[in-house]
Amino acid sequence: MKSFGGKVLFLDRSDINTDEIIPARYLTEISKEALKPHMLEDLKLGGFDPKDPKNQEAGVIVTRANFGCGSSREHAPWVFEINDINVVIASSFARIFRQNMFNCGMLAIELSEADIDKLFGFRHAAARIDVDFENNSLTISSGNESSTFHYQIAEFDKALIKAGGWVEFADARY
Amino acid sequence: MAMTLAEKIFKSRLRDEPFPGTKVLDIDVVMCHEITTPIAINDLVARGKDRVFNPDKIKVVIDHVTPAKDSKTAQQGKILRDWARRHNITDFFDIGRNGVCHVIFPEKGFIRPGYTVIMGDSHTCTHGAFGAFAAGVGTTDLEVGILKGVCAFREPKTIRINITGTMPEGVYAKDVILRVIRELTVKGATDCVMEFHGSVVKGMSMESRMTLCNMAIEAGGTSGVCMPDEVTADYLWPFIATEYKDRKAALEDFKRWWSDEGCEYVKVIDIDVSHMEPQVTYGYKPDEVKNISEMEGTPVDQVYIGSCTNGRLEDLRVAAQYLKGRQIAPTVRGIVSPATPKIFREADQEGLIKIFMDAGFCVTNPTCGACLGMSNGVLAPGEVCASTTNRNFNGRMGKGGMVHLLSPAVAAATAIEGKIADPRKFRKEGI
Numbered sequence A: 001m002k003s004f005g006g007k008v009l010f011l012d013r014s015d016i017n018t019d020e021i022i023p024a025r026y027l028t029e030i031s032k033e034a035l036k037p038h039m040l041e042d043l044k045l046g047g048f049d050p051k052d053p054k055n056q057e058a059g060v061i062v063t064r065a066n067f068g069c070g071s072s073r074e075h076a077p078w079v080f081e082i083n084d085i086n087v088v089i090a091s092s093f094a095r096i097f098r099q100n101m102f103n104c105g106m107l108a109i110e111l112s113e114a115d116i117d118k119l120f121g122f123r124h125a126a127a128r129i130d131v132d133f134e135n136n137s138l139t140i141s142s143g144n145e146s147s148t149f150h151y152q153i154a155e156f157d158k159a160l161i162k163a164g165g166w167v168e169f170a171d172a173r174y
Numbered sequence B: 001m002a003m004t005l006a007e008k009i010f011k012s013r014l015r016d017e018p019f020p021g022t023k024v025l026d027i028d029v030v031m032c033h034e035i036t037t038p039i040a041i042n043d044l045v046a047r048g049k050d051r052v053f054n055p056d057k058i059k060v061v062i063d064h065v066t067p068a069k070d071s072k073t074a075q076q077g078k079i080l081r082d083w084a085r086r087h088n089i090t091d092f093f094d095i096g097r098n099g100v101c102h103v104i105f106p107e108k109g110f111i112r113p114g115y116t117v118i119m120g121d122s123h124t125c126t127h128g129a130f131g132a133f134a135a136g137v138g139t140t141d142l143e144v145g146i147l148k149g150v151c152a153f154r155e156p157k158t159i160r161i162n163i164t165g166t167m168p169e170g171v172y173a174k175d176v177i178l179r180v181i182r183e184l185t186v187k188g189a190t191d192c193v194m195e196f197h198g199s200v201v202k203g204m205s206m207e208s209r210m211t212l213c214n215m216a217i218e219a220g221g222t223s224g225v226c227m228p229d230e231v232t233a234d235y236l237w238p239f240i241a242t243e244y245k246d247r248k249a250a251l252e253d254f255k256r257w258w259s260d261e262g263c264e265y266v267k268v269i270d271i272d273v274s275h276m277e278p279q280v281t282y283g284y285k286p287d288e289v290k291n292i293s294e295m296e297g298t299p300v301d302q303v304y305i306g307s308c309t310n311g312r313l314e315d316l317r318v319a320a321q322y323l324k325g326r327q328i329a330p331t332v333r334g335i336v337s338p339a340t341p342k343i344f345r346e347a348d349q350e351g352l353i354k355i356f357m358d359a360g361f362c363v364t365n366p367t368c369g370a371c372l373g374m375s376n377g378v379l380a381p382g383e384v385c386a387s388t389t390n391r392n393f394n395g396r397m398g399k400g401g402m403v404h405l406l407s408p409a410v411a412a413a414t415a416i417e418g419k420i421a422d423p424r425k426f427r428k429e430g431i
């Protein structure tokens, strides 16, 4: 199982699509490694610089609604995975992206908009998030301040993460 | 209990419910193209699981970048080609016989009412036009589909969309779906099936219904669906003639998939199209849509007619009606890409290809090409394209480029004027 936690990259926008996460011009690559430098390269978000080395330090993304809409490309979770980001926290996800995350053994966590706002309250501090996978909770912390949130996750999605992804799960069962 | 079409398909194809709320379905058709499948193949090989559940239920096409534009795309094609050969997958469409996946597979009669269909491509929702449950999936789901013929879903809820009134001059299926997305927003149908009903849908050809269902994903929908009816039976008849006594018998059989009276919808939307204008997107999201009267005069550098949304014969005919005897503006690059060889040939026989070429269009071979900015018409930074495709995301047709989504009629009018133009201003010519 992957480890879930790390410094936070805040992306303060809804409807971030998979073309922004990894543009189609890189879909000719057949290795995850080759995608690595192109994470969020076309993201349209004021003040965001895809080349900022801080992005590479992150382990968790916190964002708004409908994250990962658009194309079905699994390259979107892969480009996060290869950059050691295994958790995305949003107020909602597009269906295919969400399933792709779990299918790769990564965590897509949905919180209410109010809770997401609270997470964004930490955006100017050097915040990190740690996930307690067994107990479906996460803690954001910065200096002496910290805050814990509970989230819901489908049993199936949890099982996929534990099984190491959908291929192994399905091949054993069907 | 009254059920929706999607619920009926889920019930009939249910293989397993490993956890409450998760349904694992048997899949009737697994479709593959060269962008998302080679990685699935490589992974299966690496895991020592290079097998396919049933070669006859797997349909394969090379369509996104074809002919290959460089060594990397050539390699993607080769992986797919070699794999199809070693597993005896005979429905494999390679150069000369290949076309855009969501256009060529229905054209070959691979989709039937009640089917479950998956592909590593988000516009798989197109095939719901036949009364199928068709959903785009990622590479891992595709891999399991290839290996085991199953896929897991949360049972979707259904949104009912009633489209009524009389289609005005210059307004087409593309305008209707842009209008629907404008209403639902880009996330309004997440985890939902979008069911299209109403007199306007009943009167639509299969081509137009595919245009509607194609863009369900742009509202977040899992699949778009239409109830399979006489039009569906007529379209499918060459492929099902041996299975049914006559078309009436086919239709009776199809009706078992219809959503029942009194079934549960999470939302019902009514749209009367009678006074609708042609619709055009203005931003970087497909729900950023305006009436054409607010968009007229926007200069464009390129006009693209093609894709799984609007690259069918019907679309080429519409555009040609406006282009016949006219020239496109000298400032505009016009590109038309018939979506399959059959469409190309028919367009040629009908004289449409000549009309496009006389007007100053470049006609490409069938391919996705410029739609996703990989080949055949990539934009330079700052350039603007009026496009009959389905996505206007930032960078979609090339880094720094801007895409306005619109119908083939608006595309034709825009090509003539060099700026976004209302097709209703132009007299249509007989073709």
Ligand code: SF4
Pocket (backbone or CB within 6 Å): B064, B100, B101, B102, B121, B123, B307, B308, B309, B367, B368, B371, B372, B389, B390
């Ligand atoms: S035409 Fe465009 S949207 Fe359709 S399958 Fe090809 S790339 Fe995707």
